Amino acid sequence: MGTGERLTDAAALLLDEGGEAAVTLRAVALAVGVSHNAPYRHFADRSALLAGVAERDLRVFTRLFESISASDQPAIGKLAAALAEFVAYGEAHPARYRLLFSDPDIASRGGSLEEAAMETFAELAKLVGQAQAEGNLPSIPTLQLTGLIYATVHGLLDFQAGGRMKSEKGFTSVMDGVKTMLRLIAND
Structure with missing residues (x-):
């Protein structure tokens, strides 16, 4: 190394x-x-170092999503597995999660960092598309549905990180929310 x-x-x-x-x-x-x-x-500076951390972690997500996509499980199971990995990362590494998904300086860097972020999103979109192709998710534009799923998971993680996730508000964990979301949007 x-x-x-x-x-x-x-x-x-x-x-x-x-x-x-x-x-x-x-x-x-x-x-x-x-x-x-x-x-x-x-x-060049601290900001570039932090961008390096973000890019590395995004590339790990991309490889992980590719691996999940290649697995033998049903498409909706693949999507659920990918989202579970995403949630586990956010819960285990809250500062890195905020760096990747809530830091405006990181979001505006462009270049290889933006490429890494878009590759990660594209791999998640493939999983959503696979679930749509199997008839498990609604037939709306895949990128739009992926964005909605992405935003919902981010919102749930932020809700939890801010100490606002309470059973009185309907959820006891981020994964409860993710499972509910998948049930709501699934085609039965």
């Missing part, structure tokens, strides 16, 4: 342990055991 990858891994761990404020180039260098100037050989 190269130094750039080690720096990205260290930044991800710092995000997990202390949130975005914990990620400085100096702290990342210290965690990897390199000089405080070494990160600048790989990343």
Whole structure:
């Protein structure tokens, strides 16, 4: 593993342990055991390092969704499995999740980061399309339905992260909400 990858891994761990404020180039260098100037050989600044973490994690999602897509389970099961992975990531790594999906600086970067985000979305859209082709989901434009599913899952994760998910409001977990959403939009 190269130094750039080690720096990205260290930044991800710092995000997990202390949130975005914990990620400085100096702290990342210290965690990897390199000089405080070494990160600048790989990343222009802190923002570029955080974008590197986001891009790496998005590419992991893409590969994961591709793997799920190639599995033998029914299409609606594949979609449910992909959404479960998405939810598990958001719950296990809330700071990284916010970085990927709620940080306006990350969203506006473009380039390879935007390509990675669009590839992830496209793989999720393939799963939605497969479920539509099997007759499990409504026959509306696939990208529109994927966007709705994506937004719903993000909303549920944000609801939970903000401490607003209570049984008095109808859900006890994000996955309860995801399962309800899939039941509501499924063609029976």
